[in-house]
Amino acid sequence: xxxxxxxxxxxxxxxxxxxxxxxxxxxxxxxxxxxxxxxxxxxxxxxxxxxxxxxxxxxxxxxxxxxxxxxxxxxxxxxxxxxxxxxxxxxxxxxxxxxxxxxxxxxxxxxxxxxxxxxxxxxxxxxxxxxxxxxxxxxxxxxxxxxxxxx
Numbered sequence: 001x002x003x004x005x006x007x008x009x010x011x012x013x014x015x016x017x018x019x020x021x022x023x024x025x026x027x028x029x030x031x032x033x034x035x036x037x038x039x040x041x042x043x044x045x046x047x048x049x050x051x052x053x054x055x056x057x058x059x060x061x062x063x064x065x066x067x068x069x070x071x072x073x074x075x076x077x078x079x080x081x082x083x084x085x086x087x088x089x090x091x092x093x094x095x096x097x098x099x100x101x102x103x104x105x106x107x108x109x110x111x112x113x114x115x116x117x118x119x120x121x122x123x124x125x126x127x128x129x130x131x132x133x134x135x136x137x138x139x140x141x142x143x144x145x146x147x148x149x150x151x
Contacts, residue, residue: 053086053122054078072118080126090119 023031034042042060049056057075058064070076071089078086093116100108 051076053082053089069115069118071115071122076122078122078126080130083123083126086119086123086126090116090123093119 045060049058051070053070053076055077056064056070056073057077064073071086093112097109097112097116100106100112
């Protein structure tokens with residue numbers, strides 16, 4: 001079956017007019033071919049988004065506001081294949097928090113606690129994603145009467 005979206009012509013024309021107005025207000029030098037250095041920088045940004053446990057979703061041209069504490073960052077999209085690594089990180093953090101408490105390193109207790117919560121959150125994201133991909137949804141089989149009534 002194929003579906004076709006039909007929009008009123010006014011909506012399409014309004015959108016085209018919006019784009020034309022926006023382009024007219026932008027400097028024309030922004031509509032030029034990028035230099036090789038600019039293109040390499042752009043591609044490099046996406047290479048730097050790949051980290052050991054997933055992919056950073058921050059926008060091009062923005063720096064990492066979390067100082068590369070990726071597990072804590074909500075912009076990290078964890079890779080389900082790295083779940084085992086994330087479990088090791090979580091378990092290591094539990095051990096480090098216990099050591100910090102024993103030694104009286106209260107700053108480390110707090111910092112590692114924040115990171116531990118991030119690791120638990122990323123594991124929950126992976127588990128939810130895995131559950132969604134394994135779940136099948138029965139859409140039903142339309143009867144001939146339902147199909148004929150649509151036409």
